[in-house]
Every structure is written in C-alpha cells, then in structure tokens.
Amino acid sequence: MADVLNLELNSSEPLLKVSGLTVRHLGAEHERTIFSNVDLSVARGETIGIVGESGSGKSMLTKAIMRMLPPYMAHEGRIELDGQEITNLSLRKVHQLRGDQMTLLFQDPFTMLNPVLSAGEHILEALRANKKFRKEISKQESKKIVLERLSEVGIHDAAVAGRFPFQLSGGMRQRIALATALARNPKLLIADEPSTALDNTTQAEILALLKNVQQSRQMGLILVTHDLRVAFSVCDRIYVLYAGSILEVGPSVELEKAPLHPYTHGLLLSEPPIDRRIEVLTSIPGSVPSFDNVLGKCAFAPRCNWQTQVCLDSTPQLRNVGERHVSSCLRLQEIKSELIVDRTGRKTADSPFVNLSTQSALPSITPVLRIQSLKKTFINSQNRKVEAVQNVSLEIAPGECVALVGESGSGKTTLGRCIVGLEVPTSGSIELDGLEATNYNSISRESRAALRKKAQIVFQDPYSSLDPRQTVADCLSEVMQVNGEGKDSRNSRIDALLKHVGLPESYRVRLPESLSGGERQRVAIARALAVEPKLIICDEAVSALDVSVQAQILSLLRKIQKEMGISLLFITHDLAVVRQIADRAYVMKNGLVVESGLVDDVLSRPQNEFTQKLLSSVPSSASQLAEKDQTLLLKKDKDK
Amino acid sequence: MTLTLRSRVSKLRDVPGSVLVASLIIIIICFAAVAAQFISPFNPMEQDLLAVSLKPTSSHWLGSDELGRDVFSRLIAGSRGAIIGPFLIAFSGLVVSAILGIFAGYRGGSIDNLIMRGVDFIVALPGLLLTIVVVSVTHGGYWMALLVLGVLNVQGDIRIVRGVSLEQRKLPYIEALRVVGVPRWRIMYKHIVPNIYPILIANFATDFAGALVALSGLSFLGLGSQPGTPDWGRMLSDGQPSLFTNYWAALSPGITIVLLAVSVNLIGDWVYDFYSKKSLQR
Ligand SMILES: Nc1ncnc2c1ncn2[C@@H]1O[C@H](COP(=O)(O)OP(=O)(O)OP(=O)(O)O)[C@@H](O)[C@H]1O
Ligand code: SF4
Ligand SMILES: [Mg+2]
Numbered sequence: 001m002a003d004v005l006n007l008e009l010n011s012s013e014p015l016l017k018v019s020g021l022t023v024r025h026l027g028a029e030h031e032r033t034i035f036s037n038v039d040l041s042v043a044r045g046e047t048i049g050i051v052g053e054s055g056s057g058k059s060m061l062t063k064a065i066m067r068m069l070p071p072y073m074a075h076e077g078r079i080e081l082d083g084q085e086i087t088n089l090s091l092r093k094v095h096q097l098r099g100d101q102m103t104l105l106f107q108d109p110f111t112m113l114n115p116v117l118s119a120g121e122h123i124l125e126a127l128r129a130n131k132k133f134r135k136e137i138s139k140q141e142s143k144k145i146v147l148e149r150l151s152e153v154g155i156h157d158a159a160v161a162g163r164f165p166f167q168l169s170g171g172m173r174q175r176i177a178l179a180t181a182l183a184r185n186p187k188l189l190i191a192d193e194p195s196t197a198l199d200n201t202t203q204a205e206i207l208a209l210l211k212n213v214q215q216s217r218q219m220g221l222i223l224v225t226h227d228l229r230v231a232f233s234v235c236d237r238i239y240v241l242y243a244g245s246i247l248e249v250g251p252s253v254e255l256e257k258a259p260l261h262p263y264t265h266g267l268l269l270s271e272p273p274i275d276r277r278i279e280v281l282t283s284i285p286g287s288v289p290s291f292d293n294v295l296g297k298c299a300f301a302p303r304c305n306w307q308t309q310v311c312l313d314s315t316p317q318l319r320n321v322g323e324r325h326v327s328s329c330l331r332l333q334e335i336k337s338e339l340i341v342d343r344t345g346r347k348t349a350d351s352p353f354v355n356l357s358t359q360s361a362l363p364s365i366t367p368v369l370r371i372q373s374l375k376k377t378f379i380n381s382q383n384r385k386v387e388a389v390q391n392v393s394l395e396i397a398p399g400e401c402v403a404l405v406g407e408s409g410s411g412k413t414t415l416g417r418c419i420v421g422l423e424v425p426t427s428g429s430i431e432l433d434g435l436e437a438t439n440y441n442s443i444s445r446e447s448r449a450a451l452r453k454k455a456q457i458v459f460q461d462p463y464s465s466l467d468p469r470q471t472v473a474d475c476l477s478e479v480m481q482v483n484g485e486g487k488d489s490r491n492s493r494i495d496a497l498l499k500h501v502g503l504p505e506s507y508r509v510r511l512p513e514s515l516s517g518g519e520r521q522r523v524a525i526a527r528a529l530a531v532e533p534k535l536i537i538c539d540e541a542v543s544a545l546d547v548s549v550q551a552q553i554l555s556l557l558r559k560i561q562k563e564m565g566i567s568l569l570f571i572t573h574d575l576a577v578v579r580q581i582a583d584r585a586y587v588m589k590n591g592l593v594v595e596s597g598l599v600d601d602v603l604s605r606p607q608n609e610f611t612q613k614l615l616s617s618v619p620s621s622a623s624q625l626a627e628k629d630q631t632l633l634l635k636k637d638k639d640k
Numbered sequence: 641m642t643l644t645l646r647s648r649v650s651k652l653r654d655v656p657g658s659v660l661v662a663s664l665i666i667i668i669i670c671f672a673a674v675a676a677q678f679i680s681p682f683n684p685m686e687q688d689l690l691a692v693s694l695k696p697t698s699s700h701w702l703g704s705d706e707l708g709r710d711v712f713s714r715l716i717a718g719s720r721g722a723i724i725g726p727f728l729i730a731f732s733g734l735v736v737s738a739i740l741g742i743f744a745g746y747r748g749g750s751i752d753n754l755i756m757r758g759v760d761f762i763v764a765l766p767g768l769l770l771t772i773v774v775v776s777v778t779h780g781g782y783w784m785a786l787l788v789l790g791v792l793n794v795q796g797d798i799r800i801v802r803g804v805s806l807e808q809r810k811l812p813y814i815e816a817l818r819v820v821g822v823p824r825w826r827i828m829y830k831h832i833v834p835n836i837y838p839i840l841i842a843n844f845a846t847d848f849a850g851a852l853v854a855l856s857g858l859s860f861l862g863l864g865s866q867p868g869t870p871d872w873g874r875m876l877s878d879g880q881p882s883l884f885t886n887y888w889a890a891l892s893p894g895i896t897i898v899l900l901a902v903s904v905n906l907i908g909d910w911v912y913d914f915y916s917k918k919s920l921q922r
Pocket of ligand 1: 025034052053054055056057058059060061070226290
C-alpha cells in the first residue's frame with residue numbers, strides 16, 4: 001500500500017521507513033489492538049510530528065519503532081532504519097542501535113535521569129556505551145566532548161556538568177536529557193511530549209532548542225505531541241493518529257491552513273485562538289474510542305458530524321488528496337467546501353460584557369469576591385520562608401469571569417486555595433459576597449456553612465478529584481445532604497445537575513473509573529454547582545484535558561457563567577484559554593500582581609514586560625519560532 | 641464495575657494456587673475451632689497411661705504425648721485459643737488504628753502530635769521483655785498477655801494508617817469535599833476508610849500472624865495459658881524434652897503454628913496487592 005501513496009521525499013532513501021506496523025496487547029483474556037497498519041517515513045533532516053489525543057497510541061508507536069515494547073505487546077509489519085531492517089533484530093543488536101542510530105527523549109526528564117549521576121556523568125555514560133569510544137577516546141578528550149554537548153543544548157556554564165538532577169530545574173533537566181540522547185550522534189531522535197511537563201516559557205525554549213539542534217545536525221526528528229500548535233511550530237510534516245489509525249498525513253503548512261479530515265479539522269477548531277474570542281467554541285463531542293471498538297468503519301465516525309452509512313460500511317484507506325498529503329475520509333470530496341465554511345465562518349464574539357471599572361464606581365454592587373493586600377507565607381522543609389502570595393488585591397463582580405495567569409510557582413493556586421479556606425492567609429483580608437472569609441478556622445460553624453455556599457473550587461487533575469469508590473449520584477447527593485437537603489429534592493436535583501453539565505441520567509450509577517477525563521471534570525463541576533455557589537474557582541480546570549474535550553468544558557463553563565450568573569475565577573497558564581473565557585485578567589509573578597485589566601488590553605496591548613514574555617512564549621508558526629529561538633539563545637548567553 | 645472482591649474474582653483460576661491452599665488451611669483450622677467437640681477423636685484432657693508417647697497410629701493420628709493424651713485431639717482443642725487471641729489483638733489493632741491513625745493523619749496539628757507521642761512511647765518500650773515481666777509479675781495469664789501484646793501491637797498500625805491518611809488528605813477529592821462542607825468525621829469514615837482499607841486488611845493479617853507467634857512464644861515460656869490447657873505453644877514446650885524420641889508431639893503444634901501464620905500472611909498480601917493493583921491501573 002505504501003507505494004501507492006507518494007509520501008516520501010522524491011527518490012532519496014528515507015532515514016526511517018515503517019510500513020504496515022501493527023501492535024497488539026496480548027492480554028490474558030483477549031487481545032487488544034493498540035494501533036494498526038501504520039505507514040510512516042522520515043527523511044534525513046526532516047521533522048515529522050505525530051499528533052493525537054491521549055490514548056490514541058502515540059507513545060506505543062514510538063516505543064514500537066525503538067523496539068522498546070513491553071514483552072506482552074506483539075508487533076508485526078516492517079521497520080527499516082537507514083536501509084537496515086530492524087523489525088525482528090535481536091534485542092542485543094537493537095540495544096547497540098539505540099543511542100548510535102536512534103534515541104528517545106521522554107516527557108518527564110526526571111524519569112530519564114539517574115539521580116546519583118551528575119549531568120556530565122550522564123553524557124559520559126552514554127558515550128561509553130559505545131565500544132569504539134571506550135577504546136579510542138582519552139579522558140581529556142571525553143571531557144571536552146561533554147562540554148561540547150552541553151553547549152550544544154545551550155548550557156555554557158561548565159559547572160553544570162557537576163550538578164545532580166535534583167539540583168536542576170525542569171528545563172535544565174530536559175536539556176541534560178537531550179545532551180545525553182545526542183551524545184553518540186544519532187541519526188534519528190524521537191521526542192515523546194518533550195515539553196509537556198514544563199511551563200510555557202521553558203516549553204518554548206526547549207522546542208526552539210530541539211528544532212535548532214535538529215537543523216544544525218540535519219538529523220531526523222519525530223516529535224510526539226498532543227498539542228497541534230507545538231507540532232505546527234516545529235514539524236515539516238504531521239501524522240494525525242486517532243484510536244490507533246492514521247487519519248491524515250500532510251505538510252504542516254497545509255494541515256494548519258486547510259486540514260483535509262474532519263478530525264484534524266475539529267482538533268484545529270477546538271484549539272482556542274489567542275488573538276480573538278470565538279463566539280461558539282467548537283469541540284468534538286465524546287472522547288477517543290479504542291481501536292477494536294471502531295473496527296471495520298471509519299475510526300472517527302462515532303464523533304463525526306458528517307458521518308453517513310458509507311462511513312460505517314468499511315475501514316477507509318488513506319488516499320492521496322494533494323502533494324504528499326493523504327487523508328482517510330471517505331466523503332472528503334463532498335464535504336470539503338463545508339469544512340472551509342466551518343473554518344472561516346466563525347464569529348468573533350463581542351468584547352466582555354461586564355466591566356468592573358465602571359461597576360466599582362457604583363457602590364451599591366457588592367463584589368462576589370474582594371481580596372485586599374493578601375499575603376501568604378509558607379515555611380518550607382529547610383525552615384525558610386517562602387512568600388507564595390506577597391501582596392495581592394483583587395475583585396470580582398457578580399457574573400464576571402476573571403482570569404488569574406502566571407507561570408507555575410507564581411502563587412495563583414495558593415491564592416485560590418485561600419479563598420475557599422484550604423489555606424489560611426498570613427495577612428490581608430478576603431470577603432465573599434460581603435461575608436468575612438479570611439480565616440475559615442476562626443469563625444462559627446454557621447458562618448462557615450454560609451461561606452461554602454459562596455465559593456467552590458474545581459481542580460486540575462480529573463483523575464484524583466473524585467472519590468474512586470463513590471458513584472456519580474452518591475457524590476452529588478452527599479454534597480446536598482450535608483447542606484441539609486431532603487432526599488426527594490436531592491434525587492430530582494441530581495438529574496437537573498447532570499443535565500446542566502451535559503451528562504446523561506444513566507451516568508448516575510457510574511464510578512469514576514468508568515468515566516473519561518472530561519466526564520470526570522463535568523462531575524466535579526456538578527459537585528461545585530450542587531451547593532449553588534456565587535463563585536467557582538477553576539484551578540487549571542482544563543489544563544489536563546485533550547483539546548477537543550477542553551473546548552467542551554470551556555463551553556460548559558461559559559454557559560454556566562451566562563445562564564446561572566455565576567462568577568468564575570479562572571486560574572490558568574494558558575493565555576488562549578484566557579482569551580476565550582475571561583472578561584478581565586490579572587497577571588501574577590512571584591506572588592505579586594504585575595498587570596491587570598480587560599482581557600483585550602492585557603493580551604493585545606500588554607504593558608508589563610513579564611506579560612509580554614508570557615505572550616511571546618505561546619507556540620506559533622515555524623518562522624516566528626525560528627526568530628524567537630535566536631533571540632532566546634542570545635538572551636541566554638547574555639545572562640551567563 | 642463495582643470494586644467488590646466477589647465481582648472481581650469472578651473465576652477461581654484468577655486466584656494464585658498458594659492463596660487457595662492458604663484459604664483451605666484457614667478454613668480447616670476455623671472449622672476445627674468451631675466444631676472441636678464433635679470432631680475430636682479423643683478427649684484432649686484424658687490421660688491414657690497405657691498409651692504414652694505413641695507414634696502415629698490409625699486411632700492416634702498424630703500419636704500421643706508423655707501423659708498419653710491424643711496429640712491430634714489436643715491440636716483441635718487448641719485451635720480455638722490459637723485463633724481467638726490473635727484475632728482479638730489484630731482486630732483491636734484495626735479498630736484503634738482506624739480511629740486514631742486516621743484522626744492523627746487527617747487532623748494533623750496538636751492532636752496528631754499527642755497521638756504520635758503516645759506511639760513513640762510504646763515504640764520505646766522493650767516489647768517482649770516487658771510482656772514477660774508484666775505477665776509473670778501480675779500472674780495475669782492469657783488475658784493479661786493479650787492486653788499487653790495488644791497495646792504493643794497497635795503502634796505499628798497507627799503509624800501506617802496515619803501515613804496513608806496523610807496522603808489521602810492531600811488528594812483533590814478530599815479537599816473538594818472539605819470545600820463543599822462535608823464534616824470531618826464523615827470524610828474520615830465515609831471516604832478515607834473505604835479508600836485505605838487494603839492497608840487495614842494487610843495490617844490485620846500481619847498483626848494476626850505476629851500475635852499468633854508471640855502468644856505461642858509466651859505459652860512456650862510457661863506464661864499466658866494455664867498449665868494443662870491444650871495450647872499450641874504449651875504443647876510445643878511440653879513436647880520439647882522428648883523432641884528426639886517423640887517428635888510428633890512437639891512438631892505437630894509447631895508446624896500448625898507456622899502453617900497458620902504463613903497462610904494468614906499470604907492471604908493478607910494477596911488482598912492488598914489485589915486492591916493496590918486495582919487503584920494503580922488508572
Ligand atoms: N503498558 C501498557 N499495557 C497495556 N496497555 C497499554 C500500556 N500502555 C498503553 N496502553 C494502551 O495503549 C493505548 C495507547 O496508549 P499510548 O500511551 O500509546 O497513548 P498516547 O497517544 O501516547 O496517549 P497520551 O497522550 O496520553 O500519552 C491506550 O489504549 C493505552 O491504554
Ligand atoms: S469517513 Fe465519514 S465518518 Fe469518517 S471522517 Fe469522513 S465523513 Fe466523517
Ligand atoms: Mg504518550
């Protein structure tokens with residue numbers, strides 16, 4: 001099949017060629033297909049991206065290529081690296097190949113680094129794995145090579161070589177991991193979500209670095225990511241993987257401008273733009289199925305707006321739809337024009353509808369939240385004081401959505417936790433809807449109960465926000481019960497709440513383990529709504545979700561704000577999300593608010609240098625990135 | 641979909657063989673404890689001076705001891721005491737640690753400090769020595785031994801339960817419950833207990849096995865149970881002088897103690913693994 005598709009660069013032999021690769025999980029009871037019949041190629045000096053939502057099989061695909069599958073997974077198909085077939089090469093030989101020819105970079109640099117080895121030792125260790133190197137290179141020379149590798153990844157301070165992983169920041173660790181991976185000059189680098197665990201600015205630096213190294217070495221690079229923006233900014237071509245099948249492959253530029261598969265199209269639309277607010281956020285309903293559940297039909301059919309009977313009758317094959325561009329959508333020709341209309345016809349929403357600056361002029365309106373000179377100091381394990389929140393004042397009007405943005409560690413979460421009484425502020429004051437809420441411990445039980453009805457919180461991690469042993473209905477019912485509701489009204493309100501957050505009634509009896517991340521987050525929102533609060537604090541509530549699901553949850557929150565008049569405090573690091581949902585924004589850095597104002601002003605005309613930096617680290621198109629990369633590297637050098 | 645043991649272990653073949661054997665052993669010993677009077681071939685106290693130190697025969701399955709008492713019948717008669725003592729110790733450990741451990745871990749602060757100082761105090765005591773002294777000085781016998789061992793045993797449980805409760809406390813779902821206004825006690829017993837009970841079960845098993853061995857050891861030293869009562873530890877020490885001539889009398893209680901202790905531990909481990917794996921599978 002591969003020769004029908006003209007994916008490869010002209011005549012030259014690709015660096016990596018994968019054809020018909022299938023991986024199955026050999027379970028005790030039944031076999032499960034993880035992905036099937038994947039064709040993929042990487043030319044020398046080319047960067048490809050593999051994108052797809054969580055569970056689509058991206059990581060397994062890279063593991064299969066590296067021949068690193070766990071023993072209970074079986075693969076078939078053909079993998080050729082640099083002209084050599086490695087599909088069934090003995091593990092000993094594969095081991096030599098890894099590092100010499102191809103190498104892998106993981107999401108979490110911590111798991112890749114050995115805590116007892118210093119940065120320099122990691123690189124040396126990788127070098128020594130090669131026999132030739134062990135024999136021929138002297139100690140002096142190897143030291144020089146280590147420093148060379150370090151400077152290649154932007155570390156010019158020789159002292160770093162002697163530091164241990166725990167003494168380095170996440171970004172630094174990822175640099176060391178990269179230097180280690182590059183030690184033996186591999187021809188192919190596979191990076192699985194290399195920047196996902198890092199905060200925005202560091203993420204941008206690491207991506208720029210990867211691209212830079214890839215270009216100067218003319219190395220093949222496979223970047224695995226769930227984030228389309230990241231893929232567009234770094235990759236030449238992109239493979240879209242969904243439920244274990246490749247749905248579309250094409251050059252980044254084309255995919256970004258005109259995707260030719262409804263799934264890619266949906267993903268792209270779900271990605272909120274940072275420069276304007278979209279009136280109706282597009283999302284893809286539902287979540288990713290498993291390969292076996294969509295066998296024999298278009299994998300995307302259950303979630304596709306354009307699905308008809310043809311789509312269910314057979315498994316679609318990839319077909320050429322442009323130069324080096326393939327798509328598996330059967331109905332592409334019929335729906336192409338609709339896709340374009342969909343993309344271009346999105347309405348930009350009006351500016352925010354509440355404006356506190358005019359409102360606070362009216363003394364009659366009590367703000368839902370008023371924070372004055374709040375300060376919170378922690379004592380850390382070394383008995384040092386950490387000023388998480390230094391001096392923050394903030395107000396939220398009824399029905400308003402306010403965003404609190406900043407990098408990790410800037411004190412956003414601490415502030416949110418103070419508001420709901422999970423932390424007690426060191427000084428300053430908090431008022432919720434006119435009620436004193438500074439210290440939940442020092443007030444009567446009745447006042448505390450009253451405060452619970454004012455502010456609620458939704459956390460980031462959907463997997464640990466629900467009691468794993470409680471059904472959805474029990475969870476909601478308990479909240480109402482402790483707030484004094486009778487059994488009958490509880491029962492009918494559970495249905496109403498589920499409806500509000502877009503879950504069917506049948507979900508009452510479900511346990512969290514049988515819910516997807518997005519569904520769990522809906523339940524968490526329903527739980528917050530159950531007490532009928534005036535304000536909901538969303539602490540990175542959509543950050544752990546896939547884009548398509550993120551858009552669903554954002555729309556839900558917008559709806560709640562509009563229809564129920566509930567105020568939102570949206571804590572996030574994602575500026576595009578801020579643009580979509582918030583009326584006003586506060587930017588925090590090191591426990592201080594450095595800038596605040598209407599979202600439009602803050603994001604379009606940032607005054608503060610830090611806000612500008614945050615904005616500039618949002619991944620954008622490739623050319624912009626290259627520019628940024630240069631300035632970042634220059635700046636790094638200057639800092640030293 | 642629910643997490644009950646019954647629905648998860650739908651097929652017996654999912655259970656490892658060692659666990660099946662261990663369960664069988666425990667079931668047999670429990671049955672013996674309940675039905676002792678009916679299944680025991682001889683009166684365990686009856687001395688038959690015409691049949692002393694017998695090797696196993698068709699009527700005396702495990703032979704007889706110095707005084708001509710049937711070893712098998714005495715083993716059966718001793719099973720009740722062998723189970724009840726360790727059970728009481730393990731059970732009280734479970735209840736006390738579930739209350740104090742969770743309270744300490746969840747509340748933190750001065751209550752936690754107070755409880756943990758108490759625990760530290762018990763840890764500092766020389767356990768076995770203290771038991772021997774207290775039991776022999778007070779002539780308290782079996783019940784005193786249970787009491788002292790029970791108090792000594794509980795500290796380990798409290799520490800473990802406190803640790804896991806502390807972890808639970810930091811989880812978003814617990815914090816969300818606090819924010820929503822669920823009272824403390826309810827969070828502790830309705831949310832934390834169900835989520836940490838594999839640990840409680842594992843503790844119970846280790847406690848049981850440990851108490852069985854400790855109680856047998858005390859009886860062996862002549863403390864705890866009254867002389868003459870059919871107690872496994874005492875049978876062990878009674879049989880010891882003639883270990884090389886009449887080894888059946890000494891070895892059978894010894895082997896039974898080991899079998900029971902190992903079986904309980906095996907099952908405890910398995911139940912713990914089973915649930916932990918379940919929660920890791922996310
Ligand atoms: N060790 C494993 N054993 C069994 N199944 C696994 C294992 N690891 C992954 N899977 C399954 O393989 C499928 C693909 O998983 P994979 O980790 O490749 O997804 P992914 O696209 O990398 O997702 P993410 O974006 O969350 O990293 C999923 O259904 C997953 O449950
Ligand atoms: S084949 Fe059908 S279901 Fe699949 S993407 Fe195309 S239109 Fe949608
Ligand atoms: Mg992955």
